[in-house]
Each structure stands twice: as C-alpha cells, then as structure tokens.
Amino acid sequence: MSFLELKGVEKQFGEVKTIKGVDLSISRGQFTVFVGPSGCGKSTLLRLIAGLETLTAGSIHLDGRDITRVPSAQRDLAMVFQSYALYPHMSVADNMSFALRLAKADPAVIKKKVDRAAEILNLGPYLHRLPRELSGGQRQRVAIGRAIVREPKVFLFDEPLSNLDAALRGQTRVEIAKLHRELGATTIYVTHDQVEAMTLADQVVVLRDGAIEQKGSPLDLYDRPANRFVAQFIGTPQMNVVDRGELPAGSGGVAGAAFVGIRPEDLHLKPAGQGQIAAQVELVEALGAETLIYLHTPRGAQIVLRQNERTTLAAGDDVGVDVALDHLHWFDPDGRLIAAAH
Amino acid sequence: MDLNSPSGQKIALGVRTLAAWFVALLLFFPILFMLVTSFKTELQAIAVPSVWIFTPTLDNFTHVQERSDYLLYAKNSLVTSVVSTLVGLLIAAPAAYSMAFFPSKRTKDILMWMLSTKMMPAVGALVPVYVMAQTAHLLDTTFALIVVFMLSNLPLMVWMLYSHFKEIPPEILEAARMDGASLLTEFRHVILPLAMGGIASTGLLCLVLAWNEAFWSLNLTAANAGTLAALIASYSSPEGLFWSKLSAASVLAIAPIVVFGWFSQKQLVQGLTFGAVK
Amino acid sequence: MRSLARLLLAPAVGSLFLWMIVPLAMTLYFSVLRYNLMEPGEHTFVGLGNFRFFVTDPSFGTAILNTLLLLGSVILITVVLGVLIALLVNEPFPGQGVVRVLLISPFFVMPTVNALLWKHMMMNPIYGVLAQVWRALGLTPIDWLSDWPLLSVIIMVAWQWLPFAVLIFITSLQGMNREQLEAARMDGATWLQQFRFLVLPHLARSIAVVVMIEMIFLLSVFAEISTTTGGGPGDASTNIAYLIFKQALLGFDVGVASAGALFAVVLANIAAAFLIRLVGKNMDR
Numbered sequence: 001m002s003f004l005e006l007k008g009v010e011k012q013f014g015e016v017k018t019i020k021g022v023d024l025s026i027s028r029g030q031f032t033v034f035v036g037p038s039g040c041g042k043s044t045l046l047r048l049i050a051g052l053e054t055l056t057a058g059s060i061h062l063d064g065r066d067i068t069r070v071p072s073a074q075r076d077l078a079m080v081f082q083s084y085a086l087y088p089h090m091s092v093a094d095n096m097s098f099a100l101r102l103a104k105a106d107p108a109v110i111k112k113k114v115d116r117a118a119e120i121l122n123l124g125p126y127l128h129r130l131p132r133e134l135s136g137g138q139r140q141r142v143a144i145g146r147a148i149v150r151e152p153k154v155f156l157f158d159e160p161l162s163n164l165d166a167a168l169r170g171q172t173r174v175e176i177a178k179l180h181r182e183l184g185a186t187t188i189y190v191t192h193d194q195v196e197a198m199t200l201a202d203q204v205v206v207l208r209d210g211a212i213e214q215k216g217s218p219l220d221l222y223d224r225p226a227n228r229f230v231a232q233f234i235g236t237p238q239m240n241v242v243d244r245g246e247l248p249a250g251s252g253g254v255a256g257a258a259f260v261g262i263r264p265e266d267l268h269l270k271p272a273g274q275g276q277i278a279a280q281v282e283l284v285e286a287l288g289a290e291t292l293i294y295l296h297t298p299r300g301a302q303i304v305l306r307q308n309e310r311t312t313l314a315a316g317d318d319v320g321v322d323v324a325l326d327h328l329h330w331f332d333p334d335g336r337l338i339a340a341a342h
Numbered sequence: 343m344d345l346n347s348p349s350g351q352k353i354a355l356g357v358r359t360l361a362a363w364f365v366a367l368l369l370f371f372p373i374l375f376m377l378v379t380s381f382k383t384e385l386q387a388i389a390v391p392s393v394w395i396f397t398p399t400l401d402n403f404t405h406v407q408e409r410s411d412y413l414l415y416a417k418n419s420l421v422t423s424v425v426s427t428l429v430g431l432l433i434a435a436p437a438a439y440s441m442a443f444f445p446s447k448r449t450k451d452i453l454m455w456m457l458s459t460k461m462m463p464a465v466g467a468l469v470p471v472y473v474m475a476q477t478a479h480l481l482d483t484t485f486a487l488i489v490v491f492m493l494s495n496l497p498l499m500v501w502m503l504y505s506h507f508k509e510i511p512p513e514i515l516e517a518a519r520m521d522g523a524s525l526l527t528e529f530r531h532v533i534l535p536l537a538m539g540g541i542a543s544t545g546l547l548c549l550v551l552a553w554n555e556a557f558w559s560l561n562l563t564a565a566n567a568g569t570l571a572a573l574i575a576s577y578s579s580p581e582g583l584f585w586s587k588l589s590a591a592s593v594l595a596i597a598p599i600v601v602f603g604w605f606s607q608k609q610l611v612q613g614l615t616f617g618a619v620k
Numbered sequence: 621m622r623s624l625a626r627l628l629l630a631p632a633v634g635s636l637f638l639w640m641i642v643p644l645a646m647t648l649y650f651s652v653l654r655y656n657l658m659e660p661g662e663h664t665f666v667g668l669g670n671f672r673f674f675v676t677d678p679s680f681g682t683a684i685l686n687t688l689l690l691l692g693s694v695i696l697i698t699v700v701l702g703v704l705i706a707l708l709v710n711e712p713f714p715g716q717g718v719v720r721v722l723l724i725s726p727f728f729v730m731p732t733v734n735a736l737l738w739k740h741m742m743m744n745p746i747y748g749v750l751a752q753v754w755r756a757l758g759l760t761p762i763d764w765l766s767d768w769p770l771l772s773v774i775i776m777v778a779w780q781w782l783p784f785a786v787l788i789f790i791t792s793l794q795g796m797n798r799e800q801l802e803a804a805r806m807d808g809a810t811w812l813q814q815f816r817f818l819v820l821p822h823l824a825r826s827i828a829v830v831v832m833i834e835m836i837f838l839l840s841v842f843a844e845i846s847t848t849t850g851g852g853p854g855d856a857s858t859n860i861a862y863l864i865f866k867q868a869l870l871g872f873d874v875g876v877a878s879a880g881a882l883f884a885v886v887l888a889n890i891a892a893a894f895l896i897r898l899v900g901k902n903m904d905r
C-alpha cells in the first residue's frame with residue numbers, strides 16, 4: 001500500500017452523488033494535483049481526505065493507518081484554504097503556532113519552528129501583525145506557514161492562488177514549487193488552472209463529474225490523453241478536435257474514429273493552395289514570443305495554429321495548413337481515444 | 343442653481359446641515375425640556391410662557407431621595423437588569439451556538455417560535471404569573487423580577503447571538519479543526535473572541551430593555567423590590583402637579599441608561615440589526 | 621455531535637417552553653371558571669361564558685381597533701419618517717456625530733417617563749409646550765389627552781421608536797454599494813429615480829426588520845396608556861392589553877381577564893404568522 005491510499009471513495013449529498021468511486025495512490029513526497037472544471041468534485045475530494053466531510057462509501061489509508069472515521073483534528077494533515085481562513089484576532093505568529101500550542105508543545109520548540117517557517121516564507125518582519133494588516137499575498141504565505149509549522153504527513157492546498165492577481169500568481173507558483181523541492185513534503189493541490197497542474201505536479205489527476213478521467217504525469221497527459229475531455233482540458237490553447245473529414249484521405253487514421261485531435265503547435269502554415277487543409281484567417285494574436293492564428297476551414301471547423309515566428313497575415317487571408325501526421329489523436333464518437341500516433 | 347457646482351454643493355450642504363440639526367433638536371427637545379425643568383422651582387416649572395433663564399437649584403433632586411429612597415429603587419433596577427442579562431446570556435449562548443453551527447431542519451422553526459413567544463402581550467401572562475408569584479411568596483422580590491425579565495428577553499438574546507455566531511466564516515472553524523481543536527477549544531479560542539462584540543451588544547441591549555421594563559415592575563412589586571420604573575409611576579398619582587420634582591425624578595431614572603446608550607450606540611446598533619442589516 | 625447540540629439547546633428551549641406553556645395552561649384553566657377575586661367561594665365552571673362576556677364587552681371591538689390602529693400608525697410613522705431622516709443624516713455634515721446622539725436619545729427613555737413627560741410637559745393644555753406653541757401661532761391649544769387620546773398615545777410611542785428606525789436605516793444605507801448609484805447617475809437617473817429604483821429596494825430588508833421588531837413590541841404597549849389616559853376617555857385609547865388589565869386588576873375578574881388574554885394570544889399568533897411569512901424570506905438572503 002502506498003503512503004496515501006484512496007479506495008472506492010464515494011460521497012453523496014442527499015440525492016446527488018458528488019464523488020463516484022475514486023481509487024488513488026499517492027507516494028510519500030509526491031506532489032499530486034487534482035484538476036478539473038468547476039463542479040467536478042476536486043474540492044470535495046480534498047475535503048474528504050481532510051476529514052471535513054465524511055465518506056459515504058470507501059476508505060482512506062494514511063501511512064498504514066485507516067483514517068476513514070478519524071476526525072480531522074487527529075489526522076495529522078494541514079490544509080491551506082482558498083480564503084486562507086486565518087484567525088483574524090491572532091497575530092501572524094499566533095496563527096502559525098496555534099496548532100502546536102493546542103498540542104501543548106514546548107514553547108521554545110514552537111518558537112524555533114515558527115521562526116524557521118517565517119524565514120522560508122519571508123514573513124519575519126510581519127510576525128506581530130494581524131491578518132487585516134497584511135496584503136493578499138502575505139496572508140497567503142501565512143496560511144502556508146501555518147501548515148508548514150505543523151510538519152504534517154500531507155499538505156492539502158485548496159485553490160490557493162485563485163485570489164491573487166496574475167503577476168503574484170505566477171510568482172507564488174514558483175515559490176510553491178521551490179518549497180516542495182526543499183521540504184519534500186507529500187502534497188495534494190486542487191486547482192482549476194491547468195497551467196498550475198502542469199508546472200507543479202508529479203502526478204496529475206483529472207476529474208470530471210466526480211470520477212477520475214485520467215491520472216499520470218503532466219507530460220503523459222499532454223502527449224497521451226485518454227479521451228477528448230482530457231485532451232482539450234490540458235494544454236493552452238486547446239487541442240484542435242475536428243471531424244476526421246477535414247483531413248485529406250490517406251492521412252492515416254483508424255476504423256471507427258469520428259474525430260481527430262491536433263495540438264496547435266503541430267499545425268504549420270503554408271501558402272494558399274498548398275498544404276493538406278485549406279483555411280482562411282479569422283484573427284491573429286501576436287503575443288511576442290509566439291503567434292496564435294485562428295482559422296476556419298471551408299467545412300466550417302475552427303482551428304488554432306501556434307508558431308514561434310511573427311506573421312504578416314491578416315483576417316480574411318487564405319492559407320494552407322500542414323498537419324504533423326505523427327502527432328494525431330483519433331477519438332471515437334463518444335470521445336474515447338482509439339489511437340494516437342506518437 | 344447647479345447642484346453640482348462647488349457653490350451649489352456648499353449650499354446643499356448648508357441646507358442639509360440646518361435641516362438635520364433642526365430635526366435632531368426637535369426630537370431631542372422633550373428630553374431637554376425635562377432636564378431643564380428639573381433644575382427649576384415648581385413655580386418656575388409651571389410658568390407660562392416657559393422660563394428659560396433662571397437660577398438652577400438642586401432642591402428637587404434631594405427631595406426625590408428623601409421622599410422615596412431613590413437609591414433603593416436604583417439598586418433594584420441595577421440588580422435586576424444586570425443579573426437577568428447575565429443569566430440570560432448563559433442560557434442563550436449555548437442555544438445560539440447549537441443552532442448556528444449544528445443547524446437542523448427545525449432550526450428556523452425554533453427561532454421563529456422563540457420570537458413569537460415574545461409577541462404575546464405581557465398582559466396575557468399577567469394573571470397566571472401573578473398567581474404563581476403569590477403562591478410561591480415571591481411577590482415584591484427581586485428574584486421574581488429577575489426570572490421574568492430573563493425569560494422576556496431570552497428570545498431576543500438567542501436570536502441576536504445566533505446571528506452573530508453565523509457571521510463567523512465557517513472556514514476559520516474548519517482551520518481550527520484541522521489544527522487539532524476540540525469543540526470546546528474551538529469555542530474558547532476562536533468563536534468567543536470573534537463574537538465578543540456581538541455578545542457585548544446583545545448584553546447591552548437587553549440591559550437597556552430590562553432597565554426600562556415597566557409592566558412587570560409595576561404589577562409584581564411594591565415597596566421592597568420596586569425598580570425605577572415603579573418609582574416614576576408613583577409620581578403620576580394626582581397629588582398635585584409636582585413638575586420640577588417629577589422632572590428631577592425622571593432625569594435620575596433615565597440618565598444612566600441614556601448616557602449609557604450614547605456611549606454604546608455603535609455596539610447597540612450592531613446588536614439591534616443582528617446581522618439582518620449590513 | 622447531534623446529541624450535544626440538542627443538549628445545548630435544552631435550557632433555552634425548555635425554559636421558554638415552560639414560560640409559554642404554564643401561563644397558557646393556567647390561563648386556559650381560569651378562562652373557563654367563574655373566578656372573581658371579589659367573590660370568595662367556589663369557582664364554578666362556566667364554559668365559554670367568560671369569552672362571551674369579554675367579546676360582548678362594548679369596549680372589545682374598540683380595543684381591537686385601537687390595537688391595530690396603534691400598531692399600524694406607529695409603524696407607518698417610524699418607517700416613513702425614519703427613512704427620510706436617515707437619508708438626511710447619512711451623508712457627512714458638520715456636527716453629524718452630535719446629531720446622531722440627539723436623535724437616538726428618545727429610545728432609551730423609560731416608557732413611564734416618556735408617558736409622564738408628554739402628558740405633563742408637552743400636552744398639558746395650559747402649561748404644556750405644545751399649548752404654548754399653539755398659542756404663539758394664534759390657535760386655541762388642543763387638549764390632547766382628552767380630545768385625541770389615541771393620537772396622543774400614538775405620538776408618544778412613535779416618538780420613542782423613531783430613533784430605532786432611524787438607526788437601523790442609517791446602518792443599512794451605509795452598507796449600500798456606492799457604485800450602483802454612480803452607474804445610475806451615468807445612466808442619467810435623477811436623485812428621485814435613484815432613490816426609487818436603487819435605494820428603496822436596498823432598504824426593503826431593513827424595513828422588514830424594523831416592522832418585525834416593532835410588531836413584537838407594539839402589540840403590548842401598556843405603560844404609556846396606563847400612565848396617561850388610563851385607557852380613556854371611556855375606551856378611546858384602550859388597546860387589548862389594557863382591556864385585559866382593566867378586567868383583571870380593576871375588575872378583579874380573573875376569569876374574564878383570562879379569556880381576554882387568550883384573545884391576545886390568538887391575535888399575537890395571527891400577527892406572528894403574518895410576520896413570519898413577510899420577513900422570513902427577506903431574512904434568508
């Protein structure tokens with residue numbers, strides 16, 4: 001059995017089954033990300049692991065111990081909440097030391113741990129401030145510090161970056177990655193942002209409607225999505241999924257396939273009249289380091305092409321598009337992957 | 343005149359200021375008049391038109407103390423208000439806690455039922471309570487008043503505490519739980535400090551209500567346990583119009599609470615609106 | 621966890637339940653007896669006799685009318701004037717703090733003091749302030765308590781409760797989103813339109829709160845009536861609460877008073893049901 005093992009976990013709220021049978025193994029020190037659209041159950045799953053909700057069926061084992069019926073306070077897990085949930089009437093230092101004080105730890109030891117966490121997170125000058133005197137980013141670090149001080153078996157993060165502005169989000173993402181490298185702590189991280197998933201995770205778990213669609217390493221999911229949903233969820237801009245008829249005959253493909261998926265970077269521009277697919281430019285987005293070109297085909301399909309070079313194309317121009325035939329994903333009518341050329 | 347120009351704004355401000363002061367003084371006038379009258383002699387008090395310039399005297403205040411032992415009545419008011427409020431809070435807090443953090447399907451119904459018990463006129467319970475008090479030899483005791491005040495204000499206390507407890511974001515309680523807090527610890531370290539303002543304002547409001555309570559004081563007490571409300575009522579008997587003395591007595595009766603109200607108005611509003619108004 | 625929750629609720633629910641049930645049971649019991657403190661001896665069972673007596677009391681209909689009039693008038697006055705005053709005082713101006721203090725003072729005045737204050741100092745037809753004002757305007761002073769008893773009581777009670785309404789409305793106004801109003805201004809709305817379409821709906825919730833609380837307290841107005849008009853002249857200013865009091869303590873008729881009390885309970889429950897529906901949905905947001 002691995003460090004954290006979920007078996008057949010189910011959760012029902014009244015008539016609605018929010019989590020429909022989840023099996024998951026997490027090894028010690030691994031950074032696992034739960035990702036998925038709103039309402040897919042990722043936060044619920046996290047809260048089940050935390051003990052803030054009780055399972056309707058299934059079991060959770062942590063470090064060999066069955067914690068399915070154990071209350072949150074005794075699971076030895078720490079959680080960083082989306083809204084930070086800091087204690088408004090306590091200073092930063094008191095917030096971070098609360099759990100240890102409850103456990104009647106030695107004050108000297110508490111101080112040492114709090115100071116060390118404050119050092120890692122650059123919170124030293126703020127130890128005596130109240131949460132309302134801190135900025136959003138600082139409050140978030142206090143929330144993380146509160147978790148670090150406890151040295152729990154697993155860290156749980158519930159969409160910690162969603163309340164931060166874009167610049168701070170990128171910065172904090174990097175800090176979280178560095179923190180994980182330094183502490184090596186087992187972490188479960190919930191987010192709806194697939195960029196965070198790709199950059200932070202050792203293991204990505206994609207959830208939809210309360211069930212796991214696919215789990216694996218980030219690049220595994222990128223290169224070999226198990227179905228159309230995962231294929232279009234991972235990767236920005238979205239993978240182009242079009243009717244197989246868009247491709248000229250003889251492009252390969254498998255019996256039973258209805259759709260074919262191509263990543264934007266696997267499409268290449270050709271002058272009009274050349275290339276496997278004819279298309280017309282709708283919009284050009286010049287991002288500086290790369291350029292995105294939105295096109296539509298005569299049959300009405302809308303596709304996105306990504307390239308590193310700048311372009312002088314404008315809306316209305318006719319072009320040709322070449323497809324990298326060794327980077328195709330074939331889906332059946334239900335969206336399941338039949339074959340991928342890789 | 344353009345109301346958006348700087349001079350237009352100034353005029354608007356001036357008009358508003360005048361109007362606001364006018365209304366405020368109008369509303370406050372009766373109290374002011376009474377206050378002024380308490381320093382007059384009886385003759386000055388009933389003079390028509392009213393006398394505004396005179397030498398103030400403290401005779402009326404001393405007379406009130408002589409005639410009816412003001413201090414005893416004041417003590418009764420104080421004791422009954424404070425004790426009934428404290429006991430009420432002790433009973434109401436657990437109830438509010440239970441309903442705020444462990445709500446069930448019946449919670450809303452229970453709250454509404456509690457509030458509805460307050461709507462029945464006290465008169466409706468007068469006869470039974472009087473008979474019970476008489477049988478238990480509790481007439482004219484502060485104990486009886488304390489119990490009655492406490493029960494009268496209990497629904498309000500539960501309701502207000504409930505609203506204030508609900509203001510606490512549940513994530514903070516979850517965080518405390520993850521940090522290893524038991525129920526009692528949660529209450530002591532997190533809920534209590536955060537709800538302290540609400541608890542204070544609830545207490546203050548009920549203190550005011552108990553102090554001003556007249557109905558039960560008049561009917562259940564006589565010479566021993568009478569509160570200030572009863573004292574004032576005794577001045578209304580047609581023994582002749584002792585206006586300035588009446589004013590003095592009234593001022594003495596209401597001064598503590600009015601001043602109290604001035605200082606704690608922010609908390610009181612918080613309490614009064616009990617979360618229903620943001 | 622569940623059982624602990626129920627345990628915590630027990631003292632409050634239990635004591636209130638007793639407070640409600642015991643008097644109610646006793647009242648029910650008394651109401652069907654012939655029980656007059658002036659007539660010693662057996663208390664005979666008279667069935668609905670007391671009820672009939674109470675209801676056929678010539679003052680009964682008037683009392684109900686007066687109760688509703690009192691309730692309705694005070695609520696109307698306090699809400700309408702309360703909103704206006706709150707709007708006036710909401711934006712900053714010199715001396716705003718003092719004005720607020722002055723405005724809320726009447727609420728803390730003891731009802732008995734309130735009553736005597738108005739009765740003697742304001743409404744007395746010879747020496748009262750209102751009389752002086754009337755004379756200054758060249759009019760004959762009004763004998764408030766004799767000629768307009770119910771109105772006098774309404775004025776007293778409204779004066780006392782107006783600050784409460786003002787306070788609540790001020791708080792509500794201060795919590796209002798400014799940007800809404802700015803957006804409306806850019807859309808070309810006049811101040812009156814802003815008020816009608818934005819401010820008033822926002823205030824609806826606090827108005828519901830004010831109405832609810834006032835209903836709770838105003839149904840049992842008693843001290844003002846007993847200290848000033850004594851319910852009169854006749855029964856012009858008698859409300860249900862005072863009528864019961866008259867029967868019980870002045871008529872010494874426990875039986876009839878109890879019957880009357882039950883009517884008060886019914887009235888209160890009707891009001892409560894109406895109230896719950898009115899306010900319940902407003903509060904839940």
